[in-house]
Amino acid sequence: MVKYLSKEWAELAKKKVLTELDKARDLKNMNTSLLNIIQNVPPDNKTMYFYIKFIEGNLEELITSSDESIKQKNAEITATGDYTTFVQISSGQMSSAMALLKNRLKMTNKMKALTITKPIDTFNGCIKGIQTEY
Amino acid sequence: MNLSDVLETTKKEPHCGLCKIDFLGTGVCSAGKKHGFVAYWPEGRMELARALAENEVEPSVALLDVVNSCNLCGVCDRQCYFITQRRPTKAQQALKDYVTTLPPNSLKSTPEDEIVKDLRTIVGNNWATNDPIIIASYIRSIIKQKSLGKYYIVMPQTTEEIVAIVKLANKYKIPYLPRGNGTFFGVALQTLLAEPATIEQGIIIDLWRMKDLHVDPETITATIGPGVTSFELQKAAHAHKLRANVAEAESCVCANAQNLGIVTTWSNTYGWGTDNFIDAEYIDSTGTIQHLSDKDIPNPYASEQGLLSLSLIPSVIITKLTLKLHEILDDEQAVFVPFTTLPEALDLAHELAKRNIGISLAVLSRKYLTEFISPTHEIAEDFNFIAEKYLKLNYVVDVICDAQNKKIVEELAEVSFDHAMLKSLILGSSKLASMKESSLLKTIAEEENPLKAVFGGPMRKHFEKGLASSPQELAKVFPEDLRDFFEKLYSKPELTNPVWLHSFRILPCRMERKHMWMYRGGYMPGDKKTILKVIDALEKPAQTYNIDGAFGFLSYLERGKLAHLEYDYYYDHTDPDARKRVNKAIVESWRRQFAIKGVTPLEFICSKGLHRKEHILYPFLPGLSEEELEHFEELIETLFGGEDTW
Numbered sequence: 001m002v003k004y005l006s007k008e009w010a011e012l013a014k015k016k017v018l019t020e021l022d023k024a025r026d027l028k029n030m031n032t033s034l035l036n037i038i039q040n041v042p043p044d045n046k047t048m049y050f051y052i053k054f055i056e057g058n059l060e061e062l063i064t065s066s067d068e069s070i071k072q073k074n075a076e077i078t079a080t081g082d083y084t085t086f087v088q089i090s091s092g093q094m095s096s097a098m099a100l101l102k103n104r105l106k107m108t109n110k111m112k113a114l115t116i117t118k119p120i121d122t123f124n125g126c127i128k129g130i131q132t133e134y
Numbered sequence: 135m136n137l138s139d140v141l142e143t144t145k146k147e148p149h150c151g152l153c154k155i156d157f158l159g160t161g162v163c164s165a166g167k168k169h170g171f172v173a174y175w176p177e178g179r180m181e182l183a184r185a186l187a188e189n190e191v192e193p194s195v196a197l198l199d200v201v202n203s204c205n206l207c208g209v210c211d212r213q214c215y216f217i218t219q220r221r222p223t224k225a226q227q228a229l230k231d232y233v234t235t236l237p238p239n240s241l242k243s244t245p246e247d248e249i250v251k252d253l254r255t256i257v258g259n260n261w262a263t264n265d266p267i268i269i270a271s272y273i274r275s276i277i278k279q280k281s282l283g284k285y286y287i288v289m290p291q292t293t294e295e296i297v298a299i300v301k302l303a304n305k306y307k308i309p310y311l312p313r314g315n316g317t318f319f320g321v322a323l324q325t326l327l328a329e330p331a332t333i334e335q336g337i338i339i340d341l342w343r344m345k346d347l348h349v350d351p352e353t354i355t356a357t358i359g360p361g362v363t364s365f366e367l368q369k370a371a372h373a374h375k376l377r378a379n380v381a382e383a384e385s386c387v388c389a390n391a392q393n394l395g396i397v398t399t400w401s402n403t404y405g406w407g408t409d410n411f412i413d414a415e416y417i418d419s420t421g422t423i424q425h426l427s428d429k430d431i432p433n434p435y436a437s438e439q440g441l442l443s444l445s446l447i448p449s450v451i452i453t454k455l456t457l458k459l460h461e462i463l464d465d466e467q468a469v470f471v472p473f474t475t476l477p478e479a480l481d482l483a484h485e486l487a488k489r490n491i492g493i494s495l496a497v498l499s500r501k502y503l504t505e506f507i508s509p510t511h512e513i514a515e516d517f518n519f520i521a522e523k524y525l526k527l528n529y530v531v532d533v534i535c536d537a538q539n540k541k542i543v544e545e546l547a548e549v550s551f552d553h554a555m556l557k558s559l560i561l562g563s564s565k566l567a568s569m570k571e572s573s574l575l576k577t578i579a580e581e582e583n584p585l586k587a588v589f590g591g592p593m594r595k596h597f598e599k600g601l602a603s604s605p606q607e608l609a610k611v612f613p614e615d616l617r618d619f620f621e622k623l624y625s626k627p628e629l630t631n632p633v634w635l636h637s638f639r640i641l642p643c644r645m646e647r648k649h650m651w652m653y654r655g656g657y658m659p660g661d662k663k664t665i666l667k668v669i670d671a672l673e674k675p676a677q678t679y680n681i682d683g684a685f686g687f688l689s690y691l692e693r694g695k696l697a698h699l700e701y702d703y704y705y706d707h708t709d710p711d712a713r714k715r716v717n718k719a720i721v722e723s724w725r726r727q728f729a730i731k732g733v734t735p736l737e738f739i740c741s742k743g744l745h746r747k748e749h750i751l752y753p754f755l756p757g758l759s760e761e762e763l764e765h766f767e768e769l770i771e772t773l774f775g776g777e778d779t780w
């Protein structure tokens with residue numbers, strides 16, 4: 001069991017994606033970078049960041065951090081929402097598109113985000129397999 | 135009586151919520167008034183009877199309380215029969231009989247959990263619950279059918295209580311959702327909008343108790359709480375010879391304001407959206423109270439546009455709204471101009487809009503006219519048939535204006551009719567229906583211009599004579615035990631007064647008598663070409679998926695520069711196949727509407743109502759490109775999931 005968004009969790013997530021997902025079949029050779037801004041993370045309601053970057057379907061970076069300097073990476077898409085929303089998305093209870101419709105996620109570059117929803121959902125489906133303590 | 139005996143009725147119950155307001159002067163359900171929760175209102179009893187019959191909920195002790203609180207006084211039958219031809223007392227009787235079949239002492243009370251305890255600390259013991267029976271009464275009018283989530287219902291009375299509820303929801307990390315009268319949900323929850331419009335678990339904040347209402351005749355404004363309905367506000371305004379620009383009687387004004395911005399036939403003069411909103415108090419997602427007039431809030435007019443702006447969950451809860459009211463003129467009158475074709479009707483209506491004629495102005499369909507004014511759906515169908523086949527009356531330009539403008543309309547129109555003829559049509563509707571095969575109607579149909587013959591020519595006298603009827607005559611179409619009531623009701627002048635009916639809007643839910651419907655349409659440039667294109671974009675999918683679709687009404691904004699169109703899909707929401715077809719038709723109609731420049735489908739106005747309309751409708755969107763249209767289905771699938779999940 002690893003803590004959601006911890007360094008160990010990020011390591012496991014990266015390993016899992018690299019070993020289990022096919023960059024063409026599963027990740028559709030996508031080129032994108034996505035910064036999730038996760039608000040109200042317990043126990044002290046701080047903000048955490050979860051950044052991923054893909055080049056041609058290759059996972060280049062997967063970083064979790066509480067340091068807001070990560071914003072300087074200028075991700076192509078940012079998704080901002082509450083911790084509970086991200087838990088629901090990461091554990092496969094709700095798609096990120098539905099969270100958007102339900103007004104639980106604020107997104108920049110929505111059109112691009114929607115074109116990569118399928119591979120991103122596959123990505124989430126993969127990391128959902130990590131034994132995680134939320 | 136078994137629950138299954140009334141299942142046909144309870145399943146089709148549309149959740150119009152009119153039983154919660156005193157729109158006929160009968161008073162309302164005393165149990166509902168006392169206990170508040172939907173379960174105690176006729177609407178909720180019907181839903182409970184359905185949910186129990188379909189094994190969606192287990193009975194608890196609360197069921198006894200709900201059932202025993204009804205004394206079968208019959209007020210709800212009068213109200214409900216007038217609108218939807220249903221008799222809630224039958225469902226109540228079935229519930230009473232059902233309770234007697236349960237083994238003694240078999241009902242358990244629902245244990246409190248931490249969340250409900252905390253909610254009760256905020257609002258008092260009587261106004262928060264986690265009881266499955268009370269919760270079940272909210273199914274299909276804010277809770278998605280067959281949802282497995284854990285819900286709480288809370289009925290706050292003050293802004294401060296809502297602040298505390300929002301903070302509590304945040305503490306427990308569960309979502310919350312405000313409910314006015316649930317009528318938007320009643321329609322949307324039957325469609326693919328159900329999932330995005332609801333919460334999968336959490337706290338339902340039923341705002342019904344928040345009925346503060348203050349009219350200030352000096353500033354010609356009203357300030358209201360979120361539980362105030364359109365009817366209640368209109369009544370209070372009329373006491374000062376003022377009028378509010380409000381939609382159908384049962385909708386809560388704050389809900390309507392944030393949801394759709396309140397568009398009506400009066401929008402021709404009174405406007406839409408912030409044209410009517412002066413200030414609002416609202417609570418954001420952190421539980422902070424804000425006001426539209428605060429200088430430091432994020433730009434309240436900023437708003438997204440287009441396909442990806444769809445959001446059906448409000449981002450704030452409005453707890454107080456100050457609206458403009460409008461003075462009622464002494465010489466307001468109605469005038470109706472009948473047409474056979476829509477382009478002709480649009481030409482006249484647009485001309486009037488451009489010249490600012492018509493305090494209320496709309497193009498109304500035959501379907502609306504006949505359904506609204508007929509006392510039963512069967513009569514409406516016959517009336518509809520007669521209007522189409524014999525009278526060639528398919529559209530009406532429907533105007534409320536002063537005496538001077540009435541003259542102008544009458545001069546511009548080849549034929550027209552007014553209050554007196556409408557009264558004859560209302561009281562004589564059953565007589566008219568019985569004339570379906572009459573020689574008089576056949577003779578009229580043979581005229582070169584039947585509309586002219588009936589409403590302007592030599593046949594008018596015969597037609598009026600044929601229609602001549604009285605409230606007593608009309609009352610015969612109602613069940614025997616309700617006839618006295620309906621005779622008295624139809625003797626009241628307002629029931630046949632078009633100005634009153636346009637202001638108080640008690641009739642629109644008659645559309646829900648037979649089947650459910652889904653509103654389609656939206657906002658667009660006011661030119662005829664665009665309007666006709668949009669109608670085609672809505673009609674084609676209805677035809678493709680075998681849905682009964684019909685033009686509803688069109689009103690103009692800003693002197694005809696913009697138009698709001700309502701086109702409806704009628705379908706049996708208890709038939710899974712019909713639901714699938716309607717969903718497909720909705721998606722296809724979005725695709726077609728978004729291809730037209732400047733068109734914003736109705737759903738894409740949702741939750742943007744307090745914002746100034748300019749920021750939603752302008753700049754006119756160019757229409758999706760070929761490439762975007764090619765990916766449309768994929769996009770919809772991404773947003774809403776595949777059709778299996780709808």
Ligand SMILES: Cc1cc2nc3c(=O)[nH]c(=O)nc-3n(C[C@H](O)[C@H](O)[C@H](O)COP(=O)(O)OP(=O)(O)OC[C@H]3O[C@@H](n4cnc5c(N)ncnc54)[C@H](O)[C@@H]3O)c2cc1C
Pocket residue numbers: 151311312313314315316317318319320321341360381382384385386387388389390391392393394395396397398446447448450451452453642643645
């Ligand atoms: C027969 C019929 C005819 C109609 N005609 C018109 C028309 O002519 N013009 C028009 O503008 N609309 C029309 N509507 C739409 C209707 O007025 C709106 O959908 C209105 O919101 C319904 O009010 P309600 O109280 O039932 O809302 P609900 O169904 O309870 O809620 C609607 C939405 O508002 C949210 N909400 C409720 N209260 C608040 C609040 N205080 N603060 C923030 N959000 C809140 C809910 O969460 C939900 O998202 C019609 C609907 C029907 C059924």
